[in-house]
Amino acid sequence: MLLFVLLGFAAVAAPAFVALNWVVNSTVIQLGTLFAEKQVLYDRHRGLEALLREVSLAETLAGSQAIRDWALDESNLALKQRGIAELEHYRQSFADHSYFFVIDQSGNYYFNDAANGYAGDQLRYAVSPGNPRDAWYFSTKALGEGCHLNVDNDANLRVTKVWMNCVIREGRHVLGVLGTGIDLSAFIQEVVNIPQVGVTSMFVDRQGQVQAHRDENLVNLASLSSDMRDKRTVYSLVDTPADQETLQQLMTSVAAGGALARSAFVSVGGQQTLVGVGYLDKLGWFNVTLMDLDAIIDRRLFLPIGLLLLAVMVLVAVLLMLVFKRAVLDRVAALEGVVRSARQGDYRPAIGMGSGQQDEIGRLAASFTEMAAAVDDNTRLLEARVRERTSELEQLAFKDGQTGILNRRGFIAAHAEVVVSAGYGLLLVDIDRFKSINDRYGHAAGDAVVLEVARRISAAIRSGDRCARWGGDEFIVLLPQCTPEQLRTIAARVMAAIDERPIGLDKEDGSIVTSVSVGACLADAGDSLDVATDMADTALYMAKSQGRNMVVVFDADLMVSARNAKD
Numbered sequence: 001m002l003l004f005v006l007l008g009f010a011a012v013a014a015p016a017f018v019a020l021n022w023v024v025n026s027t028v029i030q031l032g033t034l035f036a037e038k039q040v041l042y043d044r045h046r047g048l049e050a051l052l053r054e055v056s057l058a059e060t061l062a063g064s065q066a067i068r069d070w071a072l073d074e075s076n077l078a079l080k081q082r083g084i085a086e087l088e089h090y091r092q093s094f095a096d097h098s099y100f101f102v103i104d105q106s107g108n109y110y111f112n113d114a115a116n117g118y119a120g121d122q123l124r125y126a127v128s129p130g131n132p133r134d135a136w137y138f139s140t141k142a143l144g145e146g147c148h149l150n151v152d153n154d155a156n157l158r159v160t161k162v163w164m165n166c167v168i169r170e171g172r173h174v175l176g177v178l179g180t181g182i183d184l185s186a187f188i189q190e191v192v193n194i195p196q197v198g199v200t201s202m203f204v205d206r207q208g209q210v211q212a213h214r215d216e217n218l219v220n221l222a223s224l225s226s227d228m229r230d231k232r233t234v235y236s237l238v239d240t241p242a243d244q245e246t247l248q249q250l251m252t253s254v255a256a257g258g259a260l261a262r263s264a265f266v267s268v269g270g271q272q273t274l275v276g277v278g279y280l281d282k283l284g285w286f287n288v289t290l291m292d293l294d295a296i297i298d299r300r301l302f303l304p305i306g307l308l309l310l311a312v313m314v315l316v317a318v319l320l321m322l323v324f325k326r327a328v329l330d331r332v333a334a335l336e337g338v339v340r341s342a343r344q345g346d347y348r349p350a351i352g353m354g355s356g357q358q359d360e361i362g363r364l365a366a367s368f369t370e371m372a373a374a375v376d377d378n379t380r381l382l383e384a385r386v387r388e389r390t391s392e393l394e395q396l397a398f399k400d401g402q403t404g405i406l407n408r409r410g411f412i413a414a415h416a417e418v419v420v421s422a423g424y425g426l427l428l429v430d431i432d433r434f435k436s437i438n439d440r441y442g443h444a445a446g447d448a449v450v451l452e453v454a455r456r457i458s459a460a461i462r463s464g465d466r467c468a469r470w471g472g473d474e475f476i477v478l479l480p481q482c483t484p485e486q487l488r489t490i491a492a493r494v495m496a497a498i499d500e501r502p503i504g505l506d507k508e509d510g511s512i513v514t515s516v517s518v519g520a521c522l523a524d525a526g527d528s529l530d531v532a533t534d535m536a537d538t539a540l541y542m543a544k545s546q547g548r549n550m551v552v553v554f555d556a557d558l559m560v561s562a563r564n565a566k567d
Contacts, residue, residue, distance in 0.1 A: 005317045005324075013313065035291070037261040037276055051182070051280075054095055055147050055164050058179045061090045061099075062147070062166035071103050071168060071175035084122060087178075088112065094180040100163075101178040102127055102137055140165040141174050149211065149285060162212065198295030203285045206255070208233035208248075211285060234288055239267040247275060251286050254279040331361045335368065342375075400469040402447065403454035411468035411476060415529050418480045425482030427491055428519040428536040429457060432548040434473035437512060445505055446473075449514060452503045460497040461490055476533070484522060484553075491520045491551040499549070517543040521554035 061067065070076070070083030083101075087110070091099050097114035110122040118124070127134040140148055147166040164179040203212040210232055235244045243266040250262045254277050263276040268290060276289040398410030406414065418424050431437075431453060438446040450473060457475055458467050470476040479490060495518060502511035519540025523532040539554040546552070 005320050006313070009313045009317060013309065035296070037263055041261055041278060051149070051162070051164075054180060054182060055149075057090060057093055058164040058166045059147050061086070062168050062178055067101070067178065068168060068170065068175060071105070072170070074103050074106055074108065084110075087122075091180075096180055096182050099178065099180050101176060103176045104141065104174045105176075136165075137177060140177050141167060143167060145169045147179065149205070198292040200290040202234065202288050202290075203280070204234045204288055205285055206251075208235050208251070210234055237268055237290070239270065243267050247277070247288075250275070250277040251279075254286070255281075328361070335361070335364070338368070400454075403451055403469055405454050405458060405475075406466060406468035408468065408470060411466065411470070411478065412529060414466045414468075414478055418478060419523075419526060419529070421525065422481050423522060423524050424532075425479030425487040425490070426521050426523060426532045426536045427477035427479070427487075427494065428470065428533070428540045429453075429475040429477065429494060429516050430518075430540055430544070431473040432515045432517055432544075437514065441505070441512065445512065448505055449503055449512060453498060453514070453516065456497040457494055460493045465490070476536075482522065487520050487522060488551070488553065491518050491553075494518060495549075495551055515549035517548045518551040519543055519554065520551060 064086050066079075066082045066086040070079040073079055087099050087101060091097055091112060099112060101110040102108070103110075107126040107128065109124050109127055111124045112118045112122050127137045129138060136150060140150070145167050147164050150163045150165055163181040165177055166179050167177050168175040200214070202210055202214075204210050235247060238244055238247060246264050246266055250264055253259065253262050261276055261278045263274055265272050266275050267273070271292065271294075274291045274293055276291070278287045279285075280287060398406060398413060400407040431449065434446065434449070437449055450469075454467070454469065454475065457477065461467060461477055462479070464480055466478040468476050468478075477490075477494070479487065482490075495516065498514065498516045502513045504511045517540060519536045519538065519542070521532060521535035521539055523535070535554040539552040543550050543552040
């Protein structure tokens, strides 16, 4: 009852709680969405500020006439000196104080670092289409004029940087690719590694490949040359294809210029996460911010209100229970005791139940008294009928439906009663050529023969002997406390009863002359039925093999003869 009352309160409180929760969630979502878009714009500004200056310098260097002249005639020493001087001049302005330049005609790769460690020896190696590590160059070369950002781990130079790769063209002819880089660790520290509770920022390219993240293991190194199947993308961070589609739609929307920032909820690691996306149009990157609103806004602030509501609910429930206990529960408990007594067959406590208060529970008690009396009467009548029917079924279970004598189950039961007391005899009686009777006269005639044979065998045996139908045309006779002389006498009597006269059929079919073969044996006390029937069956087999219509009594020599005959 207490649970019922609490459920009633819960039913009333549930809509209010759902409404309050919806208001709280809506407020949190709106604040979170606003925060996400502001965070995206903030990250966009930081990303542009950190990289735009380097891109602008690299674009200016790529447009230098000295660089173009040297790329057109690399072997000209004067042009080379002017080109190297121009690269070194810009190296001092680059944040990383390094540069690279690949001349397309020769594939030569020129490089110098912040320590000026390659002064006078800027030519490091030559790129080759057959070298997988140089695939970045040929991928960048195919992108068209302008600067393209790429995160790459250069195994030859043993550096990992965010590279600004600027393609230099003369019409449709590519002269080369030059640029600079920012150390990845420093870039992440400056742009994406500012600690914020529940906020994770990253930069990705148009294919969704992670270009900058506080976890460097997520950054796609050599992203322009790696097979797309091997790349780690921002799409791999969300849980379902639907979330991937949502993220892609956000990126497409901001790239088209519809809004500076867009946000939506996706599932990350099984948790609902607000994702904001902005587009750095100058760089061709997206800044993506993942926010765990539960970490940003602590919902435990609402816990005291919930505890107060729970306390009020429990107090009201206890008061209601005290009222219901006296008016309802105690009286129901008394009625329950009467039900227990009735279940045990004692209906006396129910006699006075109808004389109490005539309210709902009183009327229920009176009705129960009437029902208990009716159930008691019907139960007694039903038990008597069940006993009668059970007795009938037990009889049917041990009788053969066609002949009325014992069936196999009944014979096994009769054998179990005899075998423990003394030795006994066993006859197996089989109708000779029964199949030909069915084939010639029909199955109805065969059934008549089986019925008459069963009747004649039952009439020929002693009153204490038991006859049963063992199979379709085979009968078995149990002879308790039987001597060898009695065994032969009774077997001969059975043979005579079958042979004394033909079995009459309908007037049209006339009569059938039939005979039986009998296998007899004597079994000792305690012999199982299987042992006895095996002996009798062996004797029956010999009777049939020796011409039928005879009695054969089992002995040890007969077993040897039967085995030789079967072999």
